[in-house]
Amino acid sequence: MKPCCHSRLCLLGISFVLCVVSSAAGAIGEQEFDRQRAALVKVIEQDVRDTSLYLDKEALDPRVMQAMGKVRRHVFVPEYERRLAYRNHPLPIGHGQTISQPYIVAIMTDMLKPRPDHKVLEVGTGSGYQAAVLAELVKRVYTIEIIEPLGERARTTLLQTGHNNVEVRIGDGYYGWKEHAPFDAIVVTAAAGHIPPPLIQQLKPGGRMVIPVGSRFMTQQLVLVEKSYEGEVTTRQMLPVRFVPLTGGH
Amino acid sequence: MSATLRTSADEQRTESRPPLLTIGLLSATALAYEILLMRLFSIVQWHHFAYMIISLALLGYGASGTFLAFAQSRLLRNYPLALFVNLTLFALAAMPGFLLAQQLPFNPEQLLWDLRQPLTLMLVYMLLMLPFFFAANAIALTLARYRHAIPHVYGFDLVGAGLGALAIVALLFVLFPLAALTAISVLGLVCIAVAAWELQTPKRRKIAFACALMTVPIIWQGTTSQLEVSAYKDLSQTLRVAGTRIIAERSSPLGLLQVVESPQVPLRHAPGMSVTAKREPPAQLGIFSDAGGMSTIVQDTGEPQALSYLDQLTSALPYHLAEPRRVLILGAGGGMDVLQAHRAGAQLIDAVELNPQLVALVRNDYAEFAGGIYNHPGIRAHVAEARGYVLDRDDRYDLIQLALLDSFSASATGLYALSESYLYTTEALQAFTDRLSDNGYLAITRWIKLPPRDTLKILATAIAALEAAGVEAPEKRLALIRGWQTSTLLIKNGDIAASEVKALQVFCKTRAFDVAWYPGIKSGELNRYNILKAPWYHEAAKALLGPEHEAFVERYKFDIAPASDDRPYFFNFFKWSTLPEIWRLRGQGGIPLIEAGYLVLIATLAQALLASALLIVLPLFAIKRAAQPGEAYISRVRVLAYFAAIGLGFLFLEIAFIQKFMLFLHHPLYAAAVVLAGFLVFAGLGSQRAQRYTQHERYQRGVRFAVAGIVAIGGVYLLLLDPLFALFMSWPTAAKVALSVLLIAPLAFCMGMPFPLALSSLGEHAASLIPWAWGVNGCASVLSAVLATLLAVHFGFTVVVLLALLLYLFVVMVFPAPIGSVART
Structure with a gap:
C-alpha cells in the first residue's frame, strides 16, 4: 500500500493530496480487501465442490455464499493479522481464541439452514465474525461470550459493521438465553464437553444445532444436532472434508 | 579469568x-x-x-x-x-x-x-x-x-x-x-x-x-x-473464564498438577454425556496435568440425583448388564469412574492411579469436597502402574474399567502417537481379562473420532487378546456401543447372554446411544441416534470379526493393527499410504486428519539429518589445516562410520532396554531413571577400565573385547529377558530394581569402551580429528534417539536391539586405525 500512496503524493502535490490520501489509502485498502474476499469466496466454492460427496450437495446455499462475500472478515481480525484475513485459515485473535477458517464458517452456517425469519443463538462469540455472517441471513442473532474483553470487542466491531440485529451478552452460555428462546438454530462454537441440556431444550422442534469439535485451530468434525417435531434428538457427525474413511474404493 | x-x-x-x-x-x-x-x-x-x-x-x-x-x-x-x-x-x-x-x-x-x-x-x-x-x-x-x-x-x-x-x-x-x-x-x-x-x-x-x-x-x-504456558493449552483456556483460579499445585517428575476451581462458571466435565440427560454435572474441581489433560474431582454431597450424569455416560453400560460387586478402576485420576462404580452399588472398588500426588489430593486435600471417595470403607486407592498392579495380585474382579485418561484434543490430533503405552497392548488386555471373574467384564471407553480410529484399534486388540487366550468365538464375548463422543467396548469372560443383550438395548435406547456390535446384532438397529454417513463402526466390527480381518486392517486408511508390548504404539494411526490423500485436503479442513505425532517425529529426523550433515561436512575443510606435523593418516570415512555407528548403537540399546525394563519395573519414571542412570554409570566405569588398553596401544583389542561382550550379552538378553522377567515379576520393587541394575551393568560396562578407545587412538595418531569424531558422535546420538522410536513404531523394539548389535559388529570392522605411519606435514 505504501509505495502506492507515495506515488500519489509525488503526482498530485502536497496540499491537495493531504486530504485525499487519508480517504484514498482507506479506499485502496478496502478495495484490495474486497478483491481478496471475492477470491476467497471462489476458493470456498471450489472446496465445497470437492467436498460435495460429504456434504451431500454440489454447492452451499447461495445466500450463505453471498454473506461470506459481504462480511468484511478483516475487521474482525486484530490489526497485525489483517494481511492474512482472507486466507482460508483460522487466525489467532488474542485471549487464546481464534477466528475459524472461512471454509468451516461457511459450512457450519449452511448446516443451520438459516432463513430470513430465523432467530439464532450463538454460544461463543469470539471475534463476532460467525455472528456477522449469520446476521446477514437471519432476523436476529443472540450471541454469548464468556471472555469479557472478547465480548466487548465483538460488540464494538458488530456495531461498526452495522450488524444491528446482533445482541451480544457476556456470560456463561451453558443455560442459553431463556428470554429469547426457543431458537430456530444454535451454534456452539465454544468447545463443549457435552451438549448442554438447556440448549437442547431451547432448540425449537425442527431446529438445528451445530457444534464444531476439535482444537482452537483445527476442526476435527462437525456435529449437527437435530430436534424432530416429535422432540426426538439425533446427532449427525460429519467431517468437513471429502475423505473417504475405511478402506477406500467406496 | x-x-x-x-x-x-x-x-x-x-x-x-x-x-x-x-x-x-x-x-x-x-x-x-x-x-x-x-x-x-x-x-x-x-x-x-x-x-x-x-x-x-x-x-x-x-x-x-x-x-x-x-x-x-x-x-x-x-x-x-x-x-x-x-x-x-x-x-x-x-x-x-x-x-x-x-x-x-x-x-x-x-x-x-x-x-x-x-x-x-x-x-x-x-x-x-x-x-x-x-x-x-x-x-x-x-x-x-x-x-x-x-x-x-x-x-x-x-x-x-x-x-x-x-x-x-x-x-x-x-x-x-x-x-x-x-x-x-x-x-x-x-x-x-x-x-x-x-x-x-x-x-x-x-x-x-x-x-x-x-x-x-x-x-x-x-x-x-x-x-x-501456551495460550492454547487446556489450562490457559480454562483460566480465561472469569472467577477460575489455581488453588493448589503439586509437582513431581511425573508431572505438574494444578487444581483449578471455577465457582462462577462450573467446569461441567462429562465427556460423552447422553443428549437425553436432564441434569448437568455437579460442581467439580479440575486437576490439570502439565497444563493439559484435565481430570476432575466431582463434588459428592450425598444427594444421589446430583450424580445422575454418571449414569448417562457410555461407560455406565456394564452396570446395567449385571451387578458387579468387585470393581477395578485402572487410571482412577480424580475419581470420577470410582464414583460411578460406587453409585452403581459396587461393594469393593480398587482404584489404581500412578501419580501419588493425585491420589493425595483426592484422599486428603479435597476429601471433603469429594465426599471422602478415597476414604470410603469399600474403596481402596492404590498408587501403582496399572499393568504392574494387575500382575502383582491374584484378585479377581466382576468389572475392570480402563478409564478414559487422555483428553480428546490431545488424542484427536495424534499427540500421543509416539508415546509408548503398555495399557492398550494385546498382552495388556490379556493380563486384564485374566483377572476377570467368571462372566466378568473388561470395559474400555475411548473417544469417538472421525474417521474411526482408536475404537477400532482397541476392538482389533481385544480380538487378538481373546484369540491369543484360545477363545474360539470372540464375537460372542464382545459388545460395542457409541455415543457422539465416546465409545465403550465390553469384553466378557464368557459368552454374552440374551438377557444382557436386552439390557444393552434398553440402556442404549434410553440414552440415545448406538449399538455397533453384540452377538446377534441386526442391521435395523444401526446408526439410529448418532448418525454417520454409514454404520462404519458396525461394518468394521463385522470385518474385524470375520475371515477378512487381516485384509481389512491392511486396507484401512489408518493403522488399526493391534499394538503389542514390542510395538507399544496404540496411539499411532499413521499410514504413509494415506498421507497424499490427506495432504491434498489440507485447504479444506483436512489438516486434523494428519496424525501429527508421527509426522513431528519425521520432521525431527529430517531437521536433525540436515543439520547433522552440515555440522559433519563443515569441519572437513578445517581438519587439513589443523593437522599437526607427524600425524598419521586416518581414513575420514572410517572415523565417520565408527563414531556414527557407536552413537547410533549406544542409544538404540539404551532406549530399547528402557522399554524392556519398563515392563518389568512397571513404572515409566523409575524404569527410565534406573535404566538411564545404570547404562551411563556402568558405561562410565567401562570407559575407566578401557584406560588399561591404551597403555600399549591395544585399542583395537579392547574394542573387539567390548563388542564381543555387547553382542553376547545383548543376544542373550533378547532371548532370556522375557522369561527372566516373568520369573521375578512378583518380587518387591526394590529387589527388581537391584536385579535390573545387575542386568544392565555388564552390558553397559562393555558399551562404555569403544568410544574412548577409538578416541584415544585418534589422540595418539591424529589429534586434529578428535573434535570431528566428537561432533559425529554427538549428531549420531540425536539421530539415534529419533530413529529408535521410528524403527520401534514399524518393526518393534526387538529389531532395534538387533540393529544395535549389528552396528557394534560393524564398529569392529571400521576401527579408524592409522594407515601406515606416513608422516604428514
Whole structure:
C-alpha cells in the first residue's frame, strides 16, 4: 500500500493530496480487501465442490455464499493479522481464541439452514465474525461470550459493521438465553464437553444445532444436532472434508 | 579469568591430572538440564514438540565438534581460560535459554501456513542449543587436552551424566520445575569453582567468590520468572473464564498438577454425556496435568440425583448388564469412574492411579469436597502402574474399567502417537481379562473420532487378546456401543447372554446411544441416534470379526493393527499410504486428519539429518589445516562410520532396554531413571577400565573385547529377558530394581569402551580429528534417539536391539586405525 500512496503524493502535490490520501489509502485498502474476499469466496466454492460427496450437495446455499462475500472478515481480525484475513485459515485473535477458517464458517452456517425469519443463538462469540455472517441471513442473532474483553470487542466491531440485529451478552452460555428462546438454530462454537441440556431444550422442534469439535485451530468434525417435531434428538457427525474413511474404493 | 590464569607450574600439574570432577559435575548438570527442559517444555508446550525441540537443541554437541575442528588448536593454547569461558557461558545460558524460548510465540498448529512459525522455531532451537554447545566444548576440549587420559575423562563424563539423571529425578520431587532450573544454573556456577580448584588456578578464591556473587542474579531471575504456558493449552483456556483460579499445585517428575476451581462458571466435565440427560454435572474441581489433560474431582454431597450424569455416560453400560460387586478402576485420576462404580452399588472398588500426588489430593486435600471417595470403607486407592498392579495380585474382579485418561484434543490430533503405552497392548488386555471373574467384564471407553480410529484399534486388540487366550468365538464375548463422543467396548469372560443383550438395548435406547456390535446384532438397529454417513463402526466390527480381518486392517486408511508390548504404539494411526490423500485436503479442513505425532517425529529426523550433515561436512575443510606435523593418516570415512555407528548403537540399546525394563519395573519414571542412570554409570566405569588398553596401544583389542561382550550379552538378553522377567515379576520393587541394575551393568560396562578407545587412538595418531569424531558422535546420538522410536513404531523394539548389535559388529570392522605411519606435514 505504501509505495502506492507515495506515488500519489509525488503526482498530485502536497496540499491537495493531504486530504485525499487519508480517504484514498482507506479506499485502496478496502478495495484490495474486497478483491481478496471475492477470491476467497471462489476458493470456498471450489472446496465445497470437492467436498460435495460429504456434504451431500454440489454447492452451499447461495445466500450463505453471498454473506461470506459481504462480511468484511478483516475487521474482525486484530490489526497485525489483517494481511492474512482472507486466507482460508483460522487466525489467532488474542485471549487464546481464534477466528475459524472461512471454509468451516461457511459450512457450519449452511448446516443451520438459516432463513430470513430465523432467530439464532450463538454460544461463543469470539471475534463476532460467525455472528456477522449469520446476521446477514437471519432476523436476529443472540450471541454469548464468556471472555469479557472478547465480548466487548465483538460488540464494538458488530456495531461498526452495522450488524444491528446482533445482541451480544457476556456470560456463561451453558443455560442459553431463556428470554429469547426457543431458537430456530444454535451454534456452539465454544468447545463443549457435552451438549448442554438447556440448549437442547431451547432448540425449537425442527431446529438445528451445530457444534464444531476439535482444537482452537483445527476442526476435527462437525456435529449437527437435530430436534424432530416429535422432540426426538439425533446427532449427525460429519467431517468437513471429502475423505473417504475405511478402506477406500467406496 | 585472564591469561594470567595459566602458569607453567599449573600446566605441569594439570598435565597429569585432568579436571575429572569438573567434567563429572558438568556432565551431570547438562544431563539434568536436558531432562528438566523436557519437563518444562511439556508444560508450556506439548509433549511431542518438547521432544522435537530438545532433540534439535542437543545438536549443540555436534555443533561443538564443528566449532572445535576450527578453533581447537587456538583454544588449547590456553586450555584453562577456554574451559572457564565455556563453563561460565554454560552456567549463564542455561536459564535465560529457556526463559527466552518460552516467551517466543511458537504455536505448532500454525506451522503449516504461517511462515513466522518456522522462524520462531529456529530461534527456539538456537537459544536452547547454546548451553549444550558450551558444555560440549568444555568436555571436548578436556578430552583433546588430556589425550593420554581420554577413557578417564570420558568415564567421568558418563558417570556424571548417570548421576545427573538420578539427581534430577530426585530434585523434581522436592522442587518445582522453575526452581529446579535455578538449582541447575547454580550448579553450573559450582562447576566453575570446582574447575578452579582442580586446576589449582592461583585466583581460585576470587573465582569462587565471583561464582558466589553470580548466584544472586540467577536466583533472583529464577524466583521472579514464571512459566508461560501456551495460550492454547487446556489450562490457559480454562483460566480465561472469569472467577477460575489455581488453588493448589503439586509437582513431581511425573508431572505438574494444578487444581483449578471455577465457582462462577462450573467446569461441567462429562465427556460423552447422553443428549437425553436432564441434569448437568455437579460442581467439580479440575486437576490439570502439565497444563493439559484435565481430570476432575466431582463434588459428592450425598444427594444421589446430583450424580445422575454418571449414569448417562457410555461407560455406565456394564452396570446395567449385571451387578458387579468387585470393581477395578485402572487410571482412577480424580475419581470420577470410582464414583460411578460406587453409585452403581459396587461393594469393593480398587482404584489404581500412578501419580501419588493425585491420589493425595483426592484422599486428603479435597476429601471433603469429594465426599471422602478415597476414604470410603469399600474403596481402596492404590498408587501403582496399572499393568504392574494387575500382575502383582491374584484378585479377581466382576468389572475392570480402563478409564478414559487422555483428553480428546490431545488424542484427536495424534499427540500421543509416539508415546509408548503398555495399557492398550494385546498382552495388556490379556493380563486384564485374566483377572476377570467368571462372566466378568473388561470395559474400555475411548473417544469417538472421525474417521474411526482408536475404537477400532482397541476392538482389533481385544480380538487378538481373546484369540491369543484360545477363545474360539470372540464375537460372542464382545459388545460395542457409541455415543457422539465416546465409545465403550465390553469384553466378557464368557459368552454374552440374551438377557444382557436386552439390557444393552434398553440402556442404549434410553440414552440415545448406538449399538455397533453384540452377538446377534441386526442391521435395523444401526446408526439410529448418532448418525454417520454409514454404520462404519458396525461394518468394521463385522470385518474385524470375520475371515477378512487381516485384509481389512491392511486396507484401512489408518493403522488399526493391534499394538503389542514390542510395538507399544496404540496411539499411532499413521499410514504413509494415506498421507497424499490427506495432504491434498489440507485447504479444506483436512489438516486434523494428519496424525501429527508421527509426522513431528519425521520432521525431527529430517531437521536433525540436515543439520547433522552440515555440522559433519563443515569441519572437513578445517581438519587439513589443523593437522599437526607427524600425524598419521586416518581414513575420514572410517572415523565417520565408527563414531556414527557407536552413537547410533549406544542409544538404540539404551532406549530399547528402557522399554524392556519398563515392563518389568512397571513404572515409566523409575524404569527410565534406573535404566538411564545404570547404562551411563556402568558405561562410565567401562570407559575407566578401557584406560588399561591404551597403555600399549591395544585399542583395537579392547574394542573387539567390548563388542564381543555387547553382542553376547545383548543376544542373550533378547532371548532370556522375557522369561527372566516373568520369573521375578512378583518380587518387591526394590529387589527388581537391584536385579535390573545387575542386568544392565555388564552390558553397559562393555558399551562404555569403544568410544574412548577409538578416541584415544585418534589422540595418539591424529589429534586434529578428535573434535570431528566428537561432533559425529554427538549428531549420531540425536539421530539415534529419533530413529529408535521410528524403527520401534514399524518393526518393534526387538529389531532395534538387533540393529544395535549389528552396528557394534560393524564398529569392529571400521576401527579408524592409522594407515601406515606416513608422516604428514
